[in-house]
Amino acid sequence: MGTPTREALVTGAAGFIGRRVVSELSRRGWRVRAFIHHADAPDFSACEGVVMLVGDVRDPAAVSAALAGTDAAISLAACKMDEPESEATNVGGARHLVDAARAAGVTRIINVSTQSAKLPRPGVYGRTKRAADEAFAASGLVVTTLRPSLVYGADDPGVFGTVQRFVDRLPVVPVCGDGRWLSAPVHVEDVARVIVDCLETPSTVGNTYDIAGPDLLPFDALIDQIAAHLGRRRPTFHLPLALALPAVRILRTLWPRAPISVSNVLGSTQDTAIDPAPALRDLAFAPRPLARGLHEVFGSASDRAWHAEARALAHHLLHVEPSPELRDRYIEAARHLFGETPGPATDFVRRHPWSLRWLEAAQGLMRPRCGLRQRLLLMAAILEATPEHAAWFLQPPPTRMRLFAGLAWRACASAAKILGGMALLPFVPRADERGR
Amino acid sequence: MNVDADVIVVGSGPAGAQAAETLVEQGCRVLMLDTGTTAAPGTAAPRGAFLDLRRHDRAQHRYFLGDDFSGVPLARLGAAPQVTPPRRHVLQLAAGYAGILAEDFAALESHALGGLGAAWGAVSFPFTDGELRQAGFTPVELRPAYERVARRIGISGSHDDTAAWVGPLESLQPPLPLDHNASALLAAYTRQRSALHRRRVRVGLPMLAALSQPLDERPAHDLADMDFWGDSGGSVYRPELTVRRLQRHDGFRYAPGWLVTRFAESSDRLVSVTARAVADGEERTFSARQVFLAAGALGTTRIVLESFREIAREVPLVCNAHLYVPCVHLRQLGRPHIERCHSLAQLTMLHDPTGDSSALVQAQMYSYRSLLLFRLLKESPLPARDSLWIMRALAPAFVIWALEEEDRPAAGRFCRLAPRADGGTVLEVVAPDSPDVEARKRDRQGALLWAMRRLGAWPIRRVHSGPGSSLHYGGQFPISGRDEPFTTDTAGRLHGTRQVFIGDGSAFRYLPAKGLTFTLMANADRVACGMVRCGR
Ligand SMILES: Cc1cc2nc3c(=O)[nH]c(=O)nc-3n(C[C@H](O)[C@H](O)[C@H](O)COP(=O)(O)OP(=O)(O)OC[C@H]3O[C@@H](n4cnc5c(N)ncnc54)[C@H](O)[C@@H]3O)c2cc1C
Numbered sequence: 001m002g003t004p005t006r007e008a009l010v011t012g013a014a015g016f017i018g019r020r021v022v023s024e025l026s027r028r029g030w031r032v033r034a035f036i037h038h039a040d041a042p043d044f045s046a047c048e049g050v051v052m053l054v055g056d057v058r059d060p061a062a063v064s065a066a067l068a069g070t071d072a073a074i075s076l077a078a079c080k081m082d083e084p085e086s087e088a089t090n091v092g093g094a095r096h097l098v099d100a101a102r103a104a105g106v107t108r109i110i111n112v113s114t115q116s117a118k119l120p121r122p123g124v125y126g127r128t129k130r131a132a133d134e135a136f137a138a139s140g141l142v143v144t145t146l147r148p149s150l151v152y153g154a155d156d157p158g159v160f161g162t163v164q165r166f167v168d169r170l171p172v173v174p175v176c177g178d179g180r181w182l183s184a185p186v187h188v189e190d191v192a193r194v195i196v197d198c199l200e201t202p203s204t205v206g207n208t209y210d211i212a213g214p215d216l217l218p219f220d221a222l223i224d225q226i227a228a229h230l231g232r233r234r235p236t237f238h239l240p241l242a243l244a245l246p247a248v249r250i251l252r253t254l255w256p257r258a259p260i261s262v263s264n265v266l267g268s269t270q271d272t273a274i275d276p277a278p279a280l281r282d283l284a285f286a287p288r289p290l291a292r293g294l295h296e297v298f299g300s301a302s303d304r305a306w307h308a309e310a311r312a313l314a315h316h317l318l319h320v321e322p323s324p325e326l327r328d329r330y331i332e333a334a335r336h337l338f339g340e341t342p343g344p345a346t347d348f349v350r351r352h353p354w355s356l357r358w359l360e361a362a363q364g365l366m367r368p369r370c371g372l373r374q375r376l377l378l379m380a381a382i383l384e385a386t387p388e389h390a391a392w393f394l395q396p397p398p399t400r401m402r403l404f405a406g407l408a409w410r411a412c413a414s415a416a417k418i419l420g421g422m423a424l425l426p427f428v429p430r431a432d433e434r435g436r
Numbered sequence: 437m438n439v440d441a442d443v444i445v446v447g448s449g450p451a452g453a454q455a456a457e458t459l460v461e462q463g464c465r466v467l468m469l470d471t472g473t474t475a476a477p478g479t480a481a482p483r484g485a486f487l488d489l490r491r492h493d494r495a496q497h498r499y500f501l502g503d504d505f506s507g508v509p510l511a512r513l514g515a516a517p518q519v520t521p522p523r524r525h526v527l528q529l530a531a532g533y534a535g536i537l538a539e540d541f542a543a544l545e546s547h548a549l550g551g552l553g554a555a556w557g558a559v560s561f562p563f564t565d566g567e568l569r570q571a572g573f574t575p576v577e578l579r580p581a582y583e584r585v586a587r588r589i590g591i592s593g594s595h596d597d598t599a600a601w602v603g604p605l606e607s608l609q610p611p612l613p614l615d616h617n618a619s620a621l622l623a624a625y626t627r628q629r630s631a632l633h634r635r636r637v638r639v640g641l642p643m644l645a646a647l648s649q650p651l652d653e654r655p656a657h658d659l660a661d662m663d664f665w666g667d668s669g670g671s672v673y674r675p676e677l678t679v680r681r682l683q684r685h686d687g688f689r690y691a692p693g694w695l696v697t698r699f700a701e702s703s704d705r706l707v708s709v710t711a712r713a714v715a716d717g718e719e720r721t722f723s724a725r726q727v728f729l730a731a732g733a734l735g736t737t738r739i740v741l742e743s744f745r746e747i748a749r750e751v752p753l754v755c756n757a758h759l760y761v762p763c764v765h766l767r768q769l770g771r772p773h774i775e776r777c778h779s780l781a782q783l784t785m786l787h788d789p790t791g792d793s794s795a796l797v798q799a800q801m802y803s804y805r806s807l808l809l810f811r812l813l814k815e816s817p818l819p820a821r822d823s824l825w826i827m828r829a830l831a832p833a834f835v836i837w838a839l840e841e842e843d844r845p846a847a848g849r850f851c852r853l854a855p856r857a858d859g860g861t862v863l864e865v866v867a868p869d870s871p872d873v874e875a876r877k878r879d880r881q882g883a884l885l886w887a888m889r890r891l892g893a894w895p896i897r898r899v900h901s902g903p904g905s906s907l908h909y910g911g912q913f914p915i916s917g918r919d920e921p922f923t924t925d926t927a928g929r930l931h932g933t934r935q936v937f938i939g940d941g942s943a944f945r946y947l948p949a950k951g952l953t954f955t956l957m958a959n960a961d962r963v964a965c966g967m968v969r970c971g972r
Contacts (some may be wrong), residue, residue, distance in 0.1 A: 317821055329497065333505040361819035368817060374510050376820045381508045381810035385500035390491045393809060397829050400770040406829060410822040417819050 005049070007031040008199065009067050011057055011093070012076030014041050016156055017112065017148075020192035021074060023047045028196060035066050037077070057093030058085070064100035072108035072199055073097060075136075080158065082124040082252070082261040090128035091135065098139040107142040110199050115149050115183075115210070116263065118272040123263030133208075144204045146195060148211040149274055150222075153188030154297050159268060160185070162259050167227045167234050175236045176244035177269035179220035184212035184274050187293040194285050204282055212276040215290040219268060225290065229298040241269055302340070305350050306331045309342070312353035313379035316360070318389060322379075330382050334375060343371040348428045355424060361414065362421025441467035441689065443967065444709050444724040446696045446739065448472055449551025450953050451940040451960040452730035453675035454585055456682055458964035459728075464971070465687045467722060468679070469711055471530040471547035472692025479503070480522045483669060486661040486806050487775060499665050500808060509811055516544065516907055518807075519555050520664050526555040530695050530714045536734065537854060538865035542904035545734050549692060550675040552732065552907055553953065558645040558672050559781050559800055560591050560954035562603030566793055572915030572945040573959065574926065575603075581958040581965075583607045589673040589957070590651040593643030597629075601638065601786055601793060602950075609648045611641045612657055616774045617765050617803045617835050617893075618782035624767070624891045636788050637887040642781040642800055645673035645954070652681075659776040661806045672780070694720075698743040699727055699936060707935050726935040726967050730960065733909040733941035734851070738863045740913065740922075740930065740938075741853045750850035751922055753865060754911035754947050755904055757877060759839040761799070761885065763893035768833035779806045785837070786949070787883045797841050797880045798949040801893075804834040835893055839884060841877060842949040845911055867903055908952050910941030927970070928963030935971075939963050 008025055012018040013034035019042050025032045026047035034044060034052045044050040055062035057077045067073055077093055079086040094111070101109060113133050116126035136143045152160040166173045194211055198204050217225075220236055227234045239247070248265050251258050279285040288296075298304060310330045314322035322330065342350065345363070349356045349372065356372075363370045383389050398406060443459050445452045448470040459466045481489065481499040489496055501507045502521030509517070519527060529535065530547040546552045562582050565575040583606055592609040595602075614622065625632065625639040632639070646668075647656050657671040670677055682688040694711035697719075701707050708723045729736045741749060781800035788796050804812075809827045812834075816823035827834075854864040885895050913930060916923035921931050928937045939960040941952055 317824060333501075333508070337505060337508075337510065357819065357821075364819055364823075365817045368814065369510075373814075373820070377510065377810065377813050378505070378508055380813050380820065380824060381501055381505075381808075382497065384808055384810050385497040387490070387492050387494060387496070393828060394487065394490060395828065396772040397770055397832050403770055403829050407826065410818070410826055414818045414822045417822075 005029060005031050006071045007033065007069070009033045009035055009070045009073040010076060011035045011063075011074070011097070012078060013052075014038065015076055016153065016158060017151060017188055017191055017195075018076045020153075020189055021076065021195050022050060024192045024196045026050055028200075033066055033070060035077070057096060058088045060096040060099065063093075063096040064103060067097070067100045067106055068104045070104075070106055072110070073101060073106060074110045074112065074195060074199065076112050078129065080125055080261075080263070082263050086124050086128050090125075091131045094132035094135045098135055098141065101141055102139070108199065109136065109141055109143045110195055111136045111143055111145045112195060113145050113147045115147050115272045115274065116267045117147060119266060119270050121266060121270060123261070123266040125261070125263035126267065142205045144198050144206070145208040146198060146211050147208065148186055148191050149213065150183040150185045151188050151191055152185045152293065152297065156188070159264055162264075163223060164226055164230070165259075167223065167230055171234070173223055173227075173234050173236045174239055175219060175223065176239050176248075176265045177219075177241050179218060179223075179236060179238055181219045181268050182216055182271050182274075183219065183222065183268075184214070184216045184276065185222065185290055185293070186211055186213035186287050187296075190285075190287040194279065194283055197283050197285070201283060207278065207282070209279040209283070210274050210276060211279055211285070212274045213287045213290055213293070214276075216274070217290070225294060229294045230304065241265070305342075306334070308350045308353065309334075309346065309375070310379070312349055312356050313376055314383060315353070316356045317376065317380055318383055318392060320383075320389065322383070323388060326382055326386060326388065330379055333378055333382065337378065338371065338375065345370065345372045345428055346375060355428075357417055358421035358424045359428065360421070361417035362425055365418050366422075439706060439724055440722045441465045441724045442971065443467070443726045443728055444469055444707070444722055445728045445730060446470070446709065447551060447730040447732060447735065447940070448549050448675055448679050448690070448692075449546065449730060449732055449940070450553040450556070450675050450957045452728070453550070453553075453678035454588070454957040455728045455730060455939050455960040455964040456688065457588065457678050458961045459968065460682055460685050460688050462965070462968045463687065464968060466682075466689070467724065468688070468690045469694045469696050469709065469722065470549065470690070470692050471533075471695050471714060472549040472690075473525050473528055473530065473547050474549050475522060475525045479524075481662055481665040483658075483666070484660060484662070485775070489662070509814060516555070516905065517901065518557065518664060522665055523555040526550075526552065532712055532714060532717055533695060534738075534856070534860055534862045536863050536865060538867070538904070540869070540903060541865050541867040542902055542907070543734060543865045543909075544904070544907055545732055547695075549679065553675040556953060557780060557800075557951075559784075559951045560643050560645045561784075561950040562605050562643075562958075563948060563950070563955050564601065564603050564793065567948040568603070568955075570946055571948070571955070572943070577962055578955070578958050579604070581962040582954070585954070585957045585961055588678075589645050590647045590654070591643050591645055591954070592648040594641050596640040597638045598640035598784060598786055601788065601796065602643070605643070608643070609651075612644065612646060612648050612778055612780075613659065613776075614641075615777035615782055615803050616771065617768055617833070618801065620767050621765065621783060621801065621891050621893060628890060632887055632890065635883055635887065636791065637785065637883060638788075639783060639785045639891070642784040643954075644780050646778065646780055647671040657778055659778055661777050661779050663779040664806055668778075696731065696739055698739060700743065701933055701935065705934070726937065726971050728937050728939050728960075728964065728967065729930075730939045733912060734863060734865075736938060736940055736942045737851050737912040738853070741863075742861065744932070747853050747855055747861065749922070750852045751912040752845040752914070753849050753851050753867060753909065754843040754845055754944070755867075756843050756906040756908045756947050756949065757841040757903070758901055758906035759881060760899040760901060761837040761839060761888065761895045762804075762897065762899065763835050763837065763888055763895045764830055765833040765835050765893045767892045769830070771832060773803075773805050773832035777803070779803065785884060785887060787880060787887070789880055789883065793948075795842075795880060796949045797839060797884055799837040799839040799884055802836045802838065804836055805831055837884070837888060837893075839881060840906060840949045840951075841880070842947060844946040851912060865904075869903065908941065908947055910944035910947050910952060912942040913938055914945040915943050927966045928959070937963050937967055
């Protein structure tokens, strides 16, 4: 190709969207300056042509140094949780970028904004992002602004991720408002793709686009879908806005790093008019359907059942969350050794992880070679043969006093678990699963 | 007619390797035919200390569990549980091999380079004169061979309280250091020596084919406690070391990938050996002036019976009985495991109830730690997490005694060739249990269990790994003074042949309660020396 490689600055490159934008740019042959706030950055070693720059968008000198000599900038750095530095980061950062771009003669800017900027009653986040949008619009530079709806994907630290964790861990999911808030969730990789498309499509200059997924649905329906994909059924609990707002305010003062902010509440209770048409038209934006996207995030139903099994076993044995590597190693081994379909006891445990400690105790005594015990044995082997948990396995032995006390305690605890398990056995369908 | 070599050696196990070395040293041209499988690349454990690897090696599951997870013991304890994933190939059988028919008897063969010796535990006691005579050997002939082999492969150990039950050996390196369990048990033994001697129990250090001082190009043992998973840089003797070294000689050719099926002697004083290529089944005949059979006792039996087309002919089978006794070493509770040690046998203990070695039981002690906790989990009836905690707390004090008993030929126990439906043959092993023998054994074992308790190692249970599981086989073609079919003469020559010699366990009349491999190597050297003389 004759054209010299183009170079783009990405602020907020370590973020949920930023990471994907960096790799998408690199995939399309851009050189990338990944501007990140903290030194503990994601690993971009698999992406070609990426240089990491550590700095803060609040520091004008850092921004101009980073921008000098590039062809374009993508603005993604933002404070989303109503942090005290929101104003300085979101608005100040935008201004610094505009000034630096003017000085460096960089004219192409993609400003990634939010639907929250359109809220009738914005929080700190919405207000500062709107101010940033205005700063970009008034700059006279060649700017395109994108306003994504709810962005979802794996490892999301935002609203989607919070909902996912709630569904996963809480028996009842609290929802602020009436649950009828409409969003058009869009997959983070589609967002990354459309950002780079936009950068490479000069006709988009000066426009503002809503970036939305193809499915527009109420919040409650979204929660149901997430729960279904996680293999859970979760009732929701609706907290009226009049209560939710003050409650969250108090929570934030007591616990400044709480996983929910006032802006979150405001953003997920007021509808914005989302117009997907311009992006479809100008950018040929073809986002994936929600069902497919969720499937990609959470995996297939059988994968999820396997994951549930692996987690239950590891939690039971060592009280740890298995790393994805160990979990996958377990699944590979168990598929190889036991086949795809679990016996009834294992199936029961997959659906009711709490039952594992009781069931396996009873089966250990009564049917030591049953499938469930064999799966535990396999997981124990996998947890042991790795450096991750070596500290637990290689712990020096306790002093004799502690050893004897420990043995006595373990004996009592074992007896209790065995009795409990025997009481449970009649409720487990044909728990007489045979191992190999 | 073209000859491929002066001598064809069949098999690269301890017997074949030692015979080949002797023959090559004496100027013979040797062709070693061997099935000779080797480990898949990447399965071996890297060099390094056990704790370091455990703490830092991200690929440790590959050798601790195996790429196919065969190291996770889900089934009942089988034969040779100490054959870990990096050594799994040792028991892998070659393509096109007929197999063994055996019910309730672990008849395991090796088709690996180095044979079963690629996985052996390296316990190497010379037989006493009495044992040698009963096994069919002449002590004065074997003693120099023991010394030669010991100088070649390196044996470490000492002459201590068990000396009267072990043959003499001059060429001995100093013993390897003991671990914490062994030194505490030995100290307990020293304190209670007279009480134990009254019950005719002795404790001492084992002799091991593992170096405490460098030998040739091999380093001294690194005390990395990785002996179940690796070879500590070649300090533990493996026949492969000999084969690799011999390959530098012009007079030696190693031909792996050949499954020998039979031999035949022709009128021109040559022996032809027929083998099938493992890769494509192609048959080929090799010829030489002499043949040394060392395909492992069972492998050799098949080749001999096949060569004489002796269907249904019964030949004897002896095999040491084996028993594992896991113990908790009470005195060691609450103390950590030491860092630098080896995981080979640490101690040996013997019980001679009759005082004349005629009913000897001998046991080797191993510290458990480097075999990992998960292998114990299936033995525990308690909930898994509690079991893990308990095992972790007890692991440094956990020792295993492996008991071994002598074995003599018995009526009703034999090997024979049985016809197969497809016209071929299969080696059949018939070894029924006899309850009265079992009862007698229990009595003898009782004294050792008592001694273990006395020393502070509390037996948890007896684990029978089943008949045949010691993998010490022999007795099929015993050395015989009389000229009988299916025996060998004192020179190792197979009856009814001129130039076919037997050098593995199948020539032993009986197996005393100590591993036969060192003696088998010494005998291979002795037979090889004799072959050179009669070949000239
Ligand atoms: C885990 C384990 C631990 C042990 N520990 C001890 C111990 O501590 N002390 C002790 O004394 N003994 C021990 N032994 C036993 C010892 O390994 C054997 O006694 C010894 O290896 C026998 O040697 P061999 O040369 O007769 O036969 P093998 O070692 O069985 O070798 C047979 C050779 O013949 C080849 N072969 C077989 N059939 C054919 C064929 N048809 N054509 C061509 N080649 C063929 C094979 O490839 C192999 O190379 C142990 C064994 C095992 C498995």
